[in-house]
Amino acid sequence: MTLPILYSLRHCPFAMRARLAIFKSQKAVELRDVKLTNKPASMLKASPKGTVPILVVSASQIIDESLDVMLWSLGESDPDNLLLSSIVELSDLLTFIDIYDREFKPCIERYKCAKRYHETNLEACRNDCEVYIQDLERRLSKHAFIMGEYESLADIAILPFIRQFAKVERQWYVQSSYNNVKRWLNNYLQSALFNKVMAQYPIWEEGSEPIIFCGS
Template structure:
């Protein structure tokens, strides 16, 4: 379980005293599952960043300058290096500090976790997008893509047969990386999702959605405007 204690108050005090800080900057969007996974790792690591909430239909020029791909999340390290992929942001944070042992798996476990995340980001995300937004893809058959995505969720159900989390008795990087996408799938049609024979998967998702971690990553922030006072995350 993640502690609610953070060093944020200390950083706020430093800002109030006019001290110069050198902390990462994270461009994020609250509901984006990729950004959710990045924020999760930052919370778990205990690192603090400046959060810049983005309005996707009106992206700030600073984000476009940092990352022409113009999608969130994007993290800018204190030295100026840019990390553009959500999983890379997770690994960057956790390799600096991993107090909850999200990466503490044996070599085979790490390989299996990365493979499962790749399946989520590949085949499952492909079908999820077309299920949730069929109008964006020439009005494809959303239900067909729902059923294709569901075949992978049966795999997760099977993996949860003996443990409450994907790789054992505690949450790891795999759970934190995958849960936001399963949540997006579930919310597309909650009644249908809850009617499926996935009791372990449904319990796993509920456990994550009711956790202190989820509460902390889903705080609401106003859109970032250049020149405003830094918004520190976690906060």
């Protein structure tokens, strides 16, 4: 049987959340880690926009948006009920994720740039991010996960972005009062799940031995 092919990049947050969902779904894919400075011809043929993740399900089905990869994976198999079927509406999960994708992610990019280039607006950029971190802190003060007592698509969809936020000013973050966010993030970062999803694989080239990636 031919497996779907996932073009990925280890530290890209969008590729990371796609791998998280695939791992959680227990679906098997052929993983192809790539360098964006040397994109394989087969990857560009599948999706000319050339960004990861790209999931080649078949010749006629190419998925090149991370959230769509997540939804496809969990639509195929969702043993942990991350879509919270019969608990909340899928639209509620997608609305939450959309806010973090459209609003929070650009704030993180500005925050990272301010730190990297020693700009004078670092604190202002951090404050912009904190609006969303404060929302998470409120939610996580009431229950173990973002949408309630059960883990959901929302948790693993924004996890890579919260990880990015925590790394910009590490010492500031560690000393911050966001204890519930820190608990939630640490639980993921210290988990076997995260270690497996973040395992390092050789860069794929034409003719490479297939690498099978799946949850268990």
